[in-house]
Amino acid sequence: MTAPIAAIILAAGKGTRMKSDTHKVLHPIAGRPMLLHLIDAVKALGAEREVVVVGAGKEQVEAAVHPLGVETAEQAEQLGTGHAVRMAESALAGFQGDVLILYGDVPLVTTGTMRRMIDALHGEGGPSVVVLGFRPADPGAYGRVIVGPDGRLDKIVEFKDATPEERAVTLCNSGLMAVRSSDLFRLLGQLKNDNAAGEYYLTDLVELARAEGRFSVGIETDAIEVAGVNSRGELAGLEQEWQQRRRTRAMVEGATLVAPETVWFAYDTQIGRDVTIEPNVVFGPGVSVADRVVIHAFSHIEGAEILSGADIGPYARLRPGARIEQGAKVGNFVEIKKAVIGPGAKANHLSYIGDATVGAGANIGAGTITCNYDGFLKYRTVIGNGAFVGSNSALVAPVTIGDGAIVAAGSVVTRDVESDALGIVRAEQKVKPGWARTFRERMKALKEAGKK
Structure with missing residues (x-):
């Protein structure tokens, strides 16, 4: 015994x-x-x-x-x-x-x-x-x-x-x-x-x-x-040793680390098979990465779940509560916080998606943000399956964009958009023929007069 x-x-x-x-x-x-x-x-x-x-x-x-x-x-x-x-x-x-x-x-x-x-x-x-x-x-x-x-x-x-x-x-x-x-x-x-x-x-x-x-x-x-730790230098040395062991383990278990020495894991990072991790990726605590995920360079991931076949980065930031589902894409300079990006959905460029649910196959245009905070409380945004949100849109939560709906580029959406509808919130464009030429001629004349 x-x-x-x-x-x-x-x-x-x-x-x-x-x-x-x-x-x-x-x-x-x-x-x-x-x-x-x-x-x-x-x-x-x-x-x-x-x-x-x-x-x-x-x-x-x-x-x-x-x-x-x-x-x-x-x-x-x-x-x-x-x-x-x-x-x-x-x-x-x-x-x-x-x-x-x-x-x-x-x-x-x-x-x-x-x-x-x-x-x-x-x-x-x-x-x-x-x-x-x-x-x-x-x-x-x-x-x-x-x-x-x-x-x-x-x-x-x-x-x-x-x-x-x-x-x-x-x-x-x-x-x-x-x-x-x-x-x-x-x-x-x-x-x-x-x-x-x-x-x-x-x-x-x-x-x-x-x-x-x-x-x-x-x-x-x-x-x-x-090895013991008595100084910051010794602490850094053990961090390096721990990281090297973890990198080796990740590769033994079937992940590709393009530049292993530049990838930093947390103590509980879970990495699946056939995952590719490009240079300068940092994992904070609470991350799980399923099989066949690609994480491009300079991404920072913490408290997030990434499902199979997803594509992350480069320069993406996934914060706690992010869930990226099968085949979804989170692109460059996109930040996700406490949000679900549904299967096959895309947020490719320069967006902030916080306290939100993005449905399957939805497309989030460049520069889109969910306005989830009023200075006191957080609110949720729901974007339906197959919805399309045009570039430079602001979705002011709480708000729902229905399945298959389209939000026109540059819109500030404060009310729900029903399924398959077009939501457009911007002033009507006006065009004044010849105005620009007249303006340039007038300003040029004023400038010449000022030199005399």
Whole structure:
């Protein structure tokens, strides 16, 4: 029987190097706070409990995680990682199972790696502690993972406390661990702070377990998976890594990215097969794209649903609530907000369609806008199947254009137009023969007189 899993996520640090009023772990990657990326991976593992250890800025973190059913525990004083983990003891009182120790500013750890850590905890001989290690290009000041002659972990030593021989080791400590709950808090109670920093090191659990005749093991992962965020530059670096992974996945799953490095996805973007995405397309959260869609260059899409065979852009903007149905076309410099563009309908040029329903096969002429806002309230426009709205028209909501109706170019429509009718709202054109020639001659004479 699989043991229950709990996760303790450390997020009590101030993050002063971010130079931000927003808590470090709430800065977004792909449109989602990095802490929530990590919580998603934990939940996908099937964890029974999640506890986030908070400190400075705790109100922000609590507001982000409590709606997800995640508990919090406070570390009022910053006395080291061992002390931080111990702050979760009360929250996990009575829990019997395996505990993962994670960091809120290390957001790219996958569910698969977490599973490997748990599996290793139940490996041969029943290790007491599992440590996740990595080999960075430059080990620098990372703590070192020291492996004994028997292949088991001897100790983890902080760089400042390491001997020259230990500093030569390239296997570094990520800080992530898996420990049985029956061992974790008992060992934490034995920690001492007699080290260079005067802190309670979580890493000392390895030596404490060994002193009891137990042993610890390490597993490795790629350095990028355990990369942390302490600055805006590091945040940008992880954003790049996340995006590259997502681009690769999109192409593996059957999408064509003409210039992959210029396409930016959100954490929840859904892309179908045989989708073509041209350069410089940006997806915000809440977008689903069905099969055989083409998204042309420089389009921005957020909170929108695009059905099969639709054609978007270039330079289109789809805002939250947009639904583009099968085979519809949203062209250049067209903005859609909280509106349905029906099957085969077209809005090809320079239009704003907001709070509206556009019927199947309708045509929206260049420069058309739905006037949906009076400064206080929003109103809806309904354009029927097969309707034709001429260029440079303003549809003042609430208003309905019936099926098959035509709105003449340049009209300002304030009343409904019935099905198959022509709606025309503009002054009668008048033509005065010869007037322009007479005007030019008169003005030319005045100009010449003024020079004398």
